[in-house]
Amino acid sequence: MPEKIKEAVEKIIKDESLRNEFLKDPTSTVEKLIGVDLPNDQIDAVIKQIKDAISQKGVDSIIDKIKNTVGIK
Template sequence: MNIDIKDIMENVVDKIKDDPAMLAKFKKDPVAVVEKLVGVDLPNDQLEKVADLVKAKIDLDKVGDVLEGLGGLFGKK
């Protein structure tokens, strides 16, 4: 069985971003939320990798939103 961690990560990010309650749970216990959302029994090291990637993706998206908001300060919209 070949597992594409990037695809799993993107799927988890989409689910978490669409559900504020799930995002709150993810912040408290990311590995458990990833395991629940993936629905496949993966080794803990792979779940931790996915959780780390999801955290990074969510943080990058937040940075992008902040930067877009700052664009108006410099005459850009």
């Protein structure tokens, strides 16, 4: 995953208002975060990558919480 996309994912995960903005208007939010106005087909692919990464981080977080609860490392 390109560095700019990784940075966007981290910012969206950490900042609730940015996350809400991304959910309402992902295209504008992503273009603002990466600083590039991309063609629709490319921005759609970037948005999908970001959504997939955020979903995976959420799953990983839930798994970590379960492991901590039951004492698995």
